Each structure stands twice: as structure tokens, then as C-alpha cells.
Amino acid sequence: MNTPIRKPAFHGTGGELFLIHLVNALLIVITLGIYWFWAKTKVRAYLYGQTEFDGDRFAYHGTGGELLRGWLKAVGLVFAVLVAGVLIQLLLGEIVGALFIYAALGFVVAPMAIVGARRYRLSRTSWRGVRFSFRASWKEFIPIFVLGVLLTVVTLGLYYPFFHVQVRRFLVDHSYFGNRPFSFDGDGRDIFGRHLLALLLFVPTLGFYWFWYTAFRNRYYWSHTSFGGARFDSTVTGGALLGLFLTNALLLLVTLGIAFPWVQVRTIRFHADRLVLAGPAELEEVRQEALAATATGEGLADLMDVDLVGADFFGL
Amino acid sequence: MTDTRRLLWNGWYYDGQTARRHSVEVEVGSTGLALTLEDGSMRRWMYHEFRQVQGSRPGEPVRLERGPDPPEILVVEDQSFLERLKENAPGAARSWVTPAERRKRQRWLLAAGLLGLGAVGAGYTWGIPILAARVAAKIPPEWEVRLGESLVESVTSQERICSDPELQQAVQGVVERMSREAGSRYSFQATVVDASMVNAFAAPGGFIVIYRGLLEITESPEELAGVLAHEMQHVIQQHGIRAILREVPLRLVVAAVVGDLGTAGQMLTTASSLGSLRYRRADEASADRAGVLMLQKAGIDPNGMLVFFRRLAQQERGLPEWVGYLSTHPPTRDRIRKLEALIAGVEKDWQPLLGGRDWDRLKRSCATLVTPEVS
Ligand SMILES: [Zn+2]
Numbered sequence: 193m194n195t196p197i198r199k200p201a202f203h204g205t206g207g208e209l210f211l212i213h214l215v216n217a218l219l220i221v222i223t224l225g226i227y228w229f230w231a232k233t234k235v236r237a238y239l240y241g242q243t244e245f246d247g248d249r250f251a252y253h254g255t256g257g258e259l260l261r262g263w264l265k266a267v268g269l270v271f272a273v274l275v276a277g278v279l280i281q282l283l284l285g286e287i288v289g290a291l292f293i294y295a296a297l298g299f300v301v302a303p304m305a306i307v308g309a310r311r312y313r314l315s316r317t318s319w320r321g322v323r324f325s326f327r328a329s330w331k332e333f334i335p336i337f338v339l340g341v342l343l344t345v346v347t348l349g350l351y352y353p354f355f356h357v358q359v360r361r362f363l364v365d366h367s368y369f370g371n372r373p374f375s376f377d378g379d380g381r382d383i384f385g386r387h388l389l390a391l392l393l394f395v396p397t398l399g400f401y402w403f404w405y406t407a408f409r410n411r412y413y414w415s416h417t418s419f420g421g422a423r424f425d426s427t428v429t430g431g432a433l434l435g436l437f438l439t440n441a442l443l444l445l446v447t448l449g450i451a452f453p454w455v456q457v458r459t460i461r462f463h464a465d466r467l468v469l470a471g472p473a474e475l476e477e478v479r480q481e482a483l484a485a486t487a488t489g490e491g492l493a494d495l496m497d498v499d500l501v502g503a504d505f506f507g508l
Numbered sequence: 509m510t511d512t513r514r515l516l517w518n519g520w521y522y523d524g525q526t527a528r529r530h531s532v533e534v535e536v537g538s539t540g541l542a543l544t545l546e547d548g549s550m551r552r553w554m555y556h557e558f559r560q561v562q563g564s565r566p567g568e569p570v571r572l573e574r575g576p577d578p579p580e581i582l583v584v585e586d587q588s589f590l591e592r593l594k595e596n597a598p599g600a601a602r603s604w605v606t607p608a609e610r611r612k613r614q615r616w617l618l619a620a621g622l623l624g625l626g627a628v629g630a631g632y633t634w635g636i637p638i639l640a641a642r643v644a645a646k647i648p649p650e651w652e653v654r655l656g657e658s659l660v661e662s663v664t665s666q667e668r669i670c671s672d673p674e675l676q677q678a679v680q681g682v683v684e685r686m687s688r689e690a691g692s693r694y695s696f697q698a699t700v701v702d703a704s705m706v707n708a709f710a711a712p713g714g715f716i717v718i719y720r721g722l723l724e725i726t727e728s729p730e731e732l733a734g735v736l737a738h739e740m741q742h743v744i745q746q747h748g749i750r751a752i753l754r755e756v757p758l759r760l761v762v763a764a765v766v767g768d769l770g771t772a773g774q775m776l777t778t779a780s781s782l783g784s785l786r787y788r789r790a791d792e793a794s795a796d797r798a799g800v801l802m803l804q805k806a807g808i809d810p811n812g813m814l815v816f817f818r819r820l821a822q823q824e825r826g827l828p829e830w831v832g833y834l835s836t837h838p839p840t841r842d843r844i845r846k847l848e849a850l851i852a853g854v855e856k857d858w859q860p861l862l863g864g865r866d867w868d869r870l871k872r873s874c875a876t877l878v879t880p881e882v883s
Contacts, residue, residue, distance in 0.1 A: 203567060215617060218624050241562055248520070248529070248583070249562070249569070320529060321522035321581045370527055478527035480578055 195470050198422070202464040204242035206454030212238055213453055229263065230256030239460065245319060246469075253323075254316035259490060262312070266305075266491030273297060303337040304330040305492035306359075312490045314367060315483055320475075325483035327373075328366035336362055353387040354380030356409075364417055370478035378416035383409055403437065404430030414467065422471035428463070436462050514592060519584035521545060524575070534584060536596050543582065553582070555597040563590055564610040640753035644746040649693055649713065652749060656713030660699070663709075663717065670700035670720060670874040678862055678870060682733050682808075683716060683740065689805040692744045698736070702874050707833045710739035712748045722833060723871045726816060729861035732871075734813025737799035738837075745798065747791040786836070796843065800850045809858035814847050
């Protein structure tokens with residue numbers, strides 16, 4: 193076999209992360225919350241710095257100041273939308289104003305948040321000294337997002353797996369490491385059947401089948417993600433995912449949440465241990481090509497509570 | 509532990525332009541590092557030119573970066589490289605941290621953190637109450653009146669106010685007699701609410717609210733005066749304002765930490781949520797003590813207060829009407845004993861309140877107002 197296999201490894205420990213969280217919590221209290229942005233940055237720098245891929249660690253270059261500015265801009269934007277909504281309510285009536293607010297937040301600001309947060313995070317991540325980047329604007333994402341949401345609603349959720357795959361494709365295809373793109377060749381039809389099965393089995397299995405569906409989708413997504421001539425592969429199984437979930441839940445339960453850093457570390461290690469990149473990735477040929485990005489999208493994502501943990505670099 | 513004679517180390521070099529990984533031999537010199545790449549080319553890194561990015565955590569490779577973004581990177585897996593580096597460049601070494609130094613720092617950090625937590629705790633227990641008292645004294649009385657008004661309004665807007673002029677004047681008269689003696693800066697205003705609940709409370713600025721239910725279980729005007737004196741002292745000693753000043757900043761901090769500023773704003777705007785604020789036990793004791801003194805000064809028999817609280821202690825607690833006053837003013841044994849000690853030995857010519865008018869009739873005059881039935 194001549195195929196090169198590259199693997200990630202996570203070296204972080206719960207104890208170290210706990211100490212970081214502890215100091216952060218204290219500083220957040222003392223600074224009346226302002227430190228939150230720096231705290232978030234410190235946790236991220238630690239997690240990225242402890243993640244190794246093919247013998248080298250990732251580095252995180254974001255700063256708390258950027259996050260604070262991004263958050264302020266995001267607050268300004270959401271505030272502007274609300275003010276405009278109230279004005280429209282006064283001029284054109286309650287229903288038009290409310291519709292405006294829902295449409296603006298759901299169909300413009302939410303896609304902005306998803307794309308913006310990804311742009312910011314990738315642009316602040318490096319490996320072997322070369323930055324990642326995301327090269328698409330939120331404007332290109334809006335039609336995909338709006339159409340996907342509407343079709344999902346109209347088809348009573350049947351369209352959802354197709355929508356999910358499309359979002360995935362948009363996010364992966366525009367992600368770059370240096371001057372080279374990642375690419376995604378998944379198809380919604382491949383997961384549609386399993387999605388239906390998961391819906392049907394949800395009640396009879398008390399929801400537990402969802403772990404197997406999630407693991408399947410995870411494996412499917414990774415095996416359809418490639419970089420250069422190399423392809424990712426994940427060996428996550430439903431049983432293992434369920435085991436992780438149960439042990440994490442128990443840990444949090446018996447420690448009244450204090451075990452959170454350990455849970456974080458276990459979860460990252462779980463996914464890292466099951467991921468490989470196989471094939472000629474031609475990493476030697478990758479050239480630096482950094483891209484500017486602001487943290488406004490990140491701030492929006494925080495405000496709107498868009499969960500992007502899964503879309504971090506393990507979710508590429 | 510470090511072999512001080514060792515000068516050569518193996519590592520990896522990245523030029524910041526490509527993702528190519530160069531194996532490199534590093535020589536630790538007197539002014540800097542000499543990097544020899546696999547193709548034989550050399551790089552010279554002066555000690556003041558580069559910075560340490562990683563390598564102080566257990567098992568973490570040493571990572572050095574040089575130049576503006578995107579920097580050149582040197583990674584050496586063996587952490588003892590860092591110690592060797594520090595020995596060789598004492599001037600520039602201050603900013604480099606070895607795992608041993610990091611552990612020491614962490615211990616300091618932990619100690620400082622615990623101390624900090626202690627300081628925050630102490631500040632909350634002692635510092636904030638003192639500060640709250642100082643700030644409360646500086647608040648213009650008109651502000652207190654406005655706050656008190658909105659508070660009373662939010663509580664009594666759902667209730668009927670007792671309109672019997674004789675009762676209203678009698679209660680107000682007792683309040684004013686004590687207020688004159690106390691020489692307080694507030695002009696007190698008593699309101700009787702026509703509801704069967706056993707309750708009484710004071711709002712900042714001089715508002716006293718008495719419920720009909722409480723009025724009806726007093727057996728003499730002196731007993732009522734005892735309750736009123738206690739509530740008036742809460743106002744005079746600004747216990748309510750101080751409780752707000754103590755609690756609100758903390759809740760704001762908690763809200764900010766949780767990231768829920770919406771709730772914080774709501775909390776500040778709705779006066780009724782201030783109802784969840786409690787006086788401290790020390791405030792209650794202080795209101796009892798000063799209340800008794802105020803009664804004595806005004807020539808009112810303080811035994812009324814004692815008798816009333818003794819009766820409360822014997823009451824059935826299960827009745828819903830009783831929850832209000834009993835939950836905020838439990839007539840504990842400790843409280844009654846302290847009152848007895850205060851009153852004991854003080855004999856005086858008490859002037860009976862309301863000149864011997866029929867209290868049984870007066871206290872019920874509110875309930876006799878029959879509401880017109882709409883049928
Ligand atoms: Zn009281």
C-alpha cells in the first residue's frame with residue numbers, strides 16, 4: 193500500500209481546560225462580562241493548539257478585541273432591523289412589520305451569521321504556518337438558504353436532508369487551505385432513505401435510532417469530502433456515539449456540570465480518533481493565500497444562537 | 509537535567525509561504541539560532557527576533573515564530589530545548605516559559621484565583637452593604653417617593669382601598685404621632701387595603717400599606733401601632749433602597765455572565781419584581797429595636813407590639829391569608845425574646861391611643877362597606 197494516511201490527534205486535557213475556564217469565569221465576573229470575548233478566544237486557542245494533524249498542530253490567531261468589535265456590529269445590525277421593523281409596523285401595519293422582522297432575521301441575518309462565522313474562524317486558523325479561508329459571500333448563500341427553508345416547510349420536512357447536504361456543499365466547497373480548496377460531492381438522495389427511516393424509527397426506538405442516523409450522516413459527509421487527491425473518512429458508529437452521549441451526560445449530572453471541560457475534551461478526542469485523510473493530498477504544493485475577514489458574522493452567530501460547534505474544523 | 513553541552517537539536521521548519529515541512533537541524537549559539545535545512549541552506553534567528561508560541565504545556569512541542577504575519581515557524585519536539593535556550597540567552601529569555609515555570613505560574617494563578625474569589629465573597633458580604641448604605645443616604649427623597657409610589661401602585665392596583673374616613677384618619681394619626689417623635693425626613697402615608705390577607709409592608713419614601721386582614725386580628729390600637737412602628741423603621745433606615753442597591757448590581761453581573769441582558773433590563777423596569785427582594789435578618793431586628801424606641805418616645809405602650817407578635821406565633825399557619833406577613837416576619841422565639849428584653853423594665857405613663865374609642869368597631873369599619881352587587 194502506497195496510499196499515505198494522515199490522522200488527527202487531540203492532546204488537550206480536562207484539567208488544563210478546567211483551569212482556563214476557571215480563570216476566565218473569575219475575569220468575566222470582575223470585568224462585568226466584558227472579558228467574555230477574550231475568554232472565548234483563550235479556550236479556542238487552547239483547543240486548536242492541542243489538535244494535531246499529521247504531526248503538526250493547528251494554531252488559532254483570533255483576538256478578543258476582534259470578537260468584541262464583531263459583537264458590537266452584530267448588535268447594531270440586529271437593532272437596526274428591529275427599529276426598521278417597528279417603523280414599518282407604524283407605517284404599514286402590525287402584520288407587515290412583524291413579517292419584515294421575521295424575514296430579515298430568518299432569511300438575511302441568519303445566513304449572514306452562518307457564513308460570517310465560518311469566514312472568520314477559518315481565516316484565523318492555520319496549520320504548518322498556512323492560513324485557512326472561506327471564499328464566498330453571504331449573498332451567494334441567501335438563495336440556497338431561503339429556498340431550502342421554504343422547500344423544507346412546504347414538503348413538511350421531507351426536503352430537509354437535501355437542504356442539509358446543500359448547506360454542507362456550500363460550506364465545504366468554498367473552504368480553502370492556503371490556495372487549495374476542499375470539495376464535497378455528496379448527494380441528498382444518498383441520505384434521504386436513512387432520513388426517512390430515522391423519522392419512522394424515532395418513536396419506536398425512543399429517539400435512540402437518531403444516534404445511528406447521525407453517525408451514518410457523519411460518515412457519509414466525511415467520505416464525500418476531499419482535499420486535492422485525498423479523501424476523508426470517519427469510523428464513527430451509532431453505538432459509540434450513544435456511549436459518548438450517555439457517559440458525557442452522566443459525568444455532567446454527577447458533577448453538577450463541573451465536568452464540562454472534561455466532556456469537551458472527550459468529545460473532541462472521540463471525533464479526532466475516528467477521522468483519517470487518505471490519499472495524495474499534495475500538501476507540499478499548498479501556498480499561503482490568506483484572506484481578510486471580520487468577526488461580525490461570529491457576533492451574529494452568538495446573538496442568534498446559531499450552533500456552529502459541529503461546523504468547526506472537525507465538521508469542515 | 510539538561511545536558512548543557514548539547515548544542516544541536518532536530519526540528520521542523522515552515523517558511524510561512526507554503527505548507528511544506530522542512531526537517532531542520534538547530535544549533536544553539538551565543539547570539540541566536542542557526543537553522544540548517546535539509547537542502548543545506550541556512551537561516552539565522554537572533555534571540556530578540558523570535559517569540560515562543562507553544563511549548564510550556566506538558567508534552568507540547570516548542571513552537572517559535574519569527575517575523576510579521578505570516579511568520580516563519582520552528583518546531584522542536586524536545587521540550588528541554590527551551591531550557592537550553594534560556595541558559596544561552598538570558599536577556600531575551602524572560603518571555604519564554606518552560607513547563608516547570610508554567611507549573612509554578614499555574615500554582616500562583618490558582619492561589620490568586622482563590623484569593624480573588626475570597627475577595628469577591630468578602631466584598632459581597634461586607635463591602636457591598638456598606639457601599640449600599642452610603643449610596644442610599646445620598647439618594648434624594650423625591651426619588652425614593654417616586655419609586656415607592658410605583659411599588660405601592662403595582663401591588664395595590666388590583667385591590668380596593670378602604671375608604672372609611674374615620675379608620676383612614678385613625679391609622680394615619682397613629683403614624684403621624686410616631687413620625688413627629690422620630691423627626692424623620694419622610695412624610696408618612698398609610699393606606700388600608702380592603703383585602704382579607706394578613707399583611708403589611710413599607711415602600712421607600714414613606715408609604716405604609718396595611719391589609720384589612722391584619723387590622724382585624726389586632727385587639728388594640730397599640731398592637732397596630734407596633735406593626736406600623738416596625739414598618740416605618742424599614743423606611744427610615746432605608747432597608748428597601750439598600751436591598752435594591754445590594755441585589756441589583758449582583759443580578760446584573762449574573763445576567764451579563766449568562767449573557768441574558770434582556771432579562772436584566774426587564775428586571776430593572778418592572779418594579780413588582782423588586783418584591784422578591786428580602787430584608788436581611790439584621791434589618792428586621794433593627795426595625796424591631798428602633799420601632800420599640802419610637803413607640804416609647806411617642807408615649808405609646810410598646811407591649812402592644814409584643815402581644816401582637818405572641819398572638820401571631822400561636823396562629824394557625826396553614827391558612828393562605830396568613831402567608832404574606834408570616835413569611836416576611838416570622839414571629840420566631842428569638843425575635844420575641846429580644847422584644848421582651850427591650851421592653852422589660854420600662855414603665856411609663858402610656859397615653860392610650862385613639863382616646864379609648866371602640867377599636868373593635870373601628871377596625872371592622874372597612875368590611876362593613878358593602879360593595880354594590882351587579883346582577
Ligand atoms: Zn420587617
